[in-house]
Amino acid sequence: MEDPDDLYMELIPGVKEPLQKNNTAAAAAKIEENIKQQNNIPLNIAITGESGAGKSTFVNAFRGLCDDEEGAAPTGVTETTSEATPYPHPKYPNVILWDLPGIGTTKFPAKKYLKLVGFEKFDFFIIISTTRFTENDVKLAQEIQKMKKKFYFVRSKVDNDIRAERRNRHFSEERTLTKIRDDCVQRLGGLGFESPQVFLVSSFELHLYDFNLLHQTLDKDLPKNKRDALLFVMPNINPEIIRKKKEAFKRRLYWLTTLSAAVAAVPLPGLSIAVDAAVLVCPTLICRLSSFHHWLQ
Ligand SMILES: Nc1nc2c(ncn2[C@@H]2O[C@H](COP(=O)(O)OP(=O)(O)O)[C@@H](O)[C@H]2O)c(=O)[nH]1
Ligand SMILES: [Mg+2]
Incomplete structure (x- = not known):
């Protein structure tokens, strides 16, 4: 044995x-x-997407902080981040979530935007969108790919969609999620991005929807020596x-x-x-x- x-x-x-x-x-x-x-293994995670997509809220939720807690990233419809802001995890400061400015707010083309935020230091990018992924999101993804880095599409605020759809008599959560997913994939396809994987997430309820699947995918894609760093900062969302x-x-x-x-x-x-x-x-x-x-x- x-x-x-x-x-x-x-x-x-x-x-x-x-x-x-x-x-x-x-x-x-x-x-x-x-x-x-x-x-001391560093893990730098870039959170990007348009203004209002839910980037800062996602950063806070990932770090286990409420939006109004000390050290939390400022959130809200009028809050915009003008430069990449690092938010180290409170218990594991070697893991840093970077709240990036919305690409649309900088008016830079994707390549310049990535240079500006210092793309080299990031282990991977999470591109967040709230309703529809935009041309900016796609250009950014394509540029990230050219830089030989990984990115993941996250569709945020899914709790809002579920709540709205619940009003229908024939509501089915599974059907609603499939509809949102298909819609994102189709939209990204129309913008020139074939068969992307899209993760549906609510930063208010990380234990629901695709956040766990996102972790499993990141875990699979990360080099072996970085997996524990990611695991330790994961909120305890399931057994x-x-x-x-x-x-x-x-x-x-x-x-x-x-x-x-x-x-x-x-x-x-x-x-x-x-x-x-x-x-x-x-x-x-x-x-x-x-x-x-x-x-x-
Ligand atoms: N219902 C719901 N609202 C969210 C979620 N994530 C963010 N929001 C709200 O969306 C607004 C913009 O979020 P914020 O994180 O500031 O967006 P950012 O500009 O991309 O950083 C805020 O009012 C948040 O409370 C979510 O998962 N669910
Ligand atoms: Mg923000």
């Missing part, structure tokens, strides 16, 4: 060999380096997300305890200082781990 330790060893490159050779100091150094790296977080924390706890055991086994003063430092630099992790302790029983 496969040793469960082997599964974890695969996750930290270069640690298996020193552990097998009983070179505890080398293994501990590798683990420590990896823990530090894991905690599946909570289960995945628990698994990820367990993996980290496994490495922290392995590191601590390795250090205890090697009586080198320099190394134990290094481990203290490693634990100090990741107080968020320790705090997170203790709050999830009951899951790990």
